[in-house]
Amino acid sequence: MTTHPPAPSRRTLLRALAALPVTALALGELPGLLGAAEAAAPAGGYATRYTIVPFLNSDDGTVNVYQSDDATDFRLLQSSAYTPPANRIRDASVFKHTDGYYYITYTTHTWQDPSTTIGFARSADRVNWTFLYDYPVPIANLSRAWAPEWFVDSDAGVNVIVSCSTTDDEWIFTPYVLTATDSALTAWTAPTALSGIGSNHIDTYIVKAGSTYHAFTKNETAKYIEYATATSLKGPYTISRTGDWAGWGSYREGPCVIQLDNGGWRIFFDGYGDGNYYYSDSYDTFATWTAPTALPTLSGTARHFTVIKETVTGGASLTKNATRSFRSVNYPTRYWQEVSSLLDLPVVTGSSATADKQAATFTVVAGLADAGGCSFRDAAGNYLRHYDFRGRFDANDGTTAFAEDATFIARTGTATGSVRFESYNYPGRYLRHYNYQLRVDISDGTDLFRQDSSFLPVTSWA
Structure with a gap:
């Protein structure tokens, strides 16, 4: 083959009140720091490693850890790797900080209950995790703070994008950004709404390519993942792709985007309507995408995750010439x-x-x-x-x-x-x-x- 073929849940009762039916990195390792210069096959003796920490379709009280060398075939590294001391763990997002530790942030309550905190834990080895704290998100009349996602900006600023709703309509979510004010990730700025994305959007995931911020966010009414761009993290964003623009279908959520070794971009998303977890690739900076493919070892088991990519020692070595x-x-x-x-x-x-x-x-x-x-x-x-x-x-x-x-x-x-x-x-x-x-x-x-x-x-x- 000589060309890349173009693309032509969380909450099964999320809009329960409306009775809507449901059919369905140190540099180079962190969300937001992936660029073309870092897209290359690993050198001999080194390997690419992708890590995810999803909660389970059968249990939102714990997370497994999986790893892969190709972003496709994920293998279980540790089952029940982290169980918080109280509450639940959903929508876990993971990254590796400059202090050498891996951190996760997560939703602390199941979807039916008010959830005004996001949780934090860390690990030195991705297997053994230590609870840090639950952080009360300081938004007046907050009802739910869901799906916190790490984003590390090119100035090394560590941020969390979190979807929040208030008590006047607990099912209408707006994306906010919190920025860490200390390297220990224990203090945060006041939440600021991402301008331009607007309410009724959830699971907003951002990557930066060049000087442009690219946001992938679920429209909770239409049930499609939409696409927006901005020249600054906080916006204003312009949503330019709506509906089934990428051929992924509806009832998709929890998008996460990484760059592969060959320079292409891969999106993962939770197909909560049909029980599969999907990926799709783009080779023209998000304009077109390959047909979605179900992940072979995770579909039906894993829910909402993000991915970190690292280059590690111990890979295959093949003598050239x-x-x-x-x-x-x-x-x-x-x-x-x-x-x-x-x-x-x-x-x-x-x-x-x-x-x-x-x-x-x-x-x-x-x-x-x-x-x-x-x-x-x-x-x-x-x-x-x-x-x-x-x-x-x-x-x-x-x-x-x-x-x-x-x-x-x-x-x-x-x-x-x-x-x-x-x-x-x-x-x-x-x-x-x-x-x-x-x-x-x-x-x-x-x-x-x-x-x-x-x-x-x-x-x-x-």
């Missing part, structure tokens, strides 16, 4: 081999023909689209790329599309020393064998898929 053969982890007699320009997985042994050994030998080079990634060249100088999601070898035509199709990001495999190869321009899709053919398929979150997509770089056959 060296010849290697690649052995299947779960079929150890089978190796990558070029067969009529396609990549297959036949049996190769010491008694195999010289031509078969040569066809199972490849040169690993720096990624054509990103030097932190990798590309693979055969003896004739052709490159492995995906075409209609099939692995095949073609001559480099010098186009950006070819370079992206022929670039893969090395992720840690299931066996010691093994590597998984994620498509650079279709994140979440991996080279995997199916019927002994190599395809670029989307992860389904199963252990079998991870094994089918894990390969050991070994001494080359030729």
